[in-house]
Amino acid sequence: GAGVSQSPSNKVTEKGKDVELRCDPISGHTALYWYRQSLGQGLEFLIYFQGNSAPDKSGLPSDRFSAERTGGSVSTLTIQRTQQEDSAVYLCAIQWSSYNEQFFGPGTRLTVL
Amino acid sequence: AQSVSQHNHHVILSEAASLELGCNYSYGGTVNLFWYVQYPGQHLQLLLKYFSGDPLVKGIKGFEAEFIKSKFSFNLRKPSVQWSDTAEYFCAVKAGGTSYGKLTFGQGTILTVHP
Numbered sequence: 001g002a003g004v005s006q007s008p009s010n011k012v013t014e015k016g017k018d019v020e021l022r023c024d025p026i027s028g029h030t031a032l033y034w035y036r037q038s039l040g041q042g043l044e045f046l047i048y049f050q051g052n053s054a055p056d057k058s059g060l061p062s063d064r065f066s067a068e069r070t071g072g073s074v075s076t077l078t079i080q081r082t083q084q085e086d087s088a089v090y091l092c093a094i095q096w097s098s099y100n101e102q103f104f105g106p107g108t109r110l111t112v113l
Numbered sequence: 114a115q116s117v118s119q120h121n122h123h124v125i126l127s128e129a130a131s132l133e134l135g136c137n138y139s140y141g142g143t144v145n146l147f148w149y150v151q152y153p154g155q156h157l158q159l160l161l162k163y164f165s166g167d168p169l170v171k172g173i174k175g176f177e178a179e180f181i182k183s184k185f186s187f188n189l190r191k192p193s194v195q196w197s198d199t200a201e202y203f204c205a206v207k208a209g210g211t212s213y214g215k216l217t218f219g220q221g222t223i224l225t226v227h228p
Contacts, residue, residue: 031213043203043218056215091157100145100164100212104157 003029004105006092012111013082021077021108023092031095032075033102034067035059038088046090049075082112115140115206119219126194127227134189134222136204143209146187147216148178152200160202163187164209174198196228 003026013019025032034046045059049069069075079086089109093102120135138144148160161172168180178189187204201223205216
């Protein structure tokens with residue numbers, strides 16, 4: 001939606017495995033955000049990027065979570081040693097400088113067994 | 114840190130009924146306020162937003178919201194709901210003064226409209 005694709009759309013993994021989630025935005029945006037949506041915690045901010053740097057990563061829940069962005073475009077969110085409580089829908093959103101609003105992608109549903 | 118509270122977890126209405134969803138936020142500074150909607154199986158979409166100026170803002174699909182600064186509220190309204198309004202609605206706040214920054218969301222309100 002709104003120029004953001006995310007892959008995979010669904011990911012099932014076993015506890016303890018590492019996963020990588022990808023956000024592929026259209027060009028021209030100026031900021032990229034990661035959120036997650038879970039039954040227990042609702043919608044939570046994780047991290048955002050302007051260019052390739054992350055001015056705010058205060059929402060990352062633990063050091064098992066990391067994110068990077070290369071070339072000011074594609075971003076990957078990595079979760080190491082996944083736990084069952086990591087199960088959620090991980091959402092990517094983009095923002096253009098001319099619009100003070102965020103446009104969300106379809107999300108990746110992560111299930112940790 | 115900002116927080117957002119949505120009063121109703123689940124609202125059930127019949128078509129043509131009027132809707133008001135409550136949203137209160139906690140933040141002492143300037144805020145930007147948003148309502149997002151998530152239709153079943155779809156991604157989050159922006160309904161409307163408030164940055165400054167007229168506290169009554171109009172959004173898509175006949176929705177409107179009123180910012181009442183003294184009450185730290187940003188309630189969503191629609192005079193007459195339709196079955197197609199069945200969705201989950203999220204209120205969100207961003208600390209104002211900058212173009213970029215995280216959104217803090219409320220817990221969401223599920224709206225079910227019966228035909």
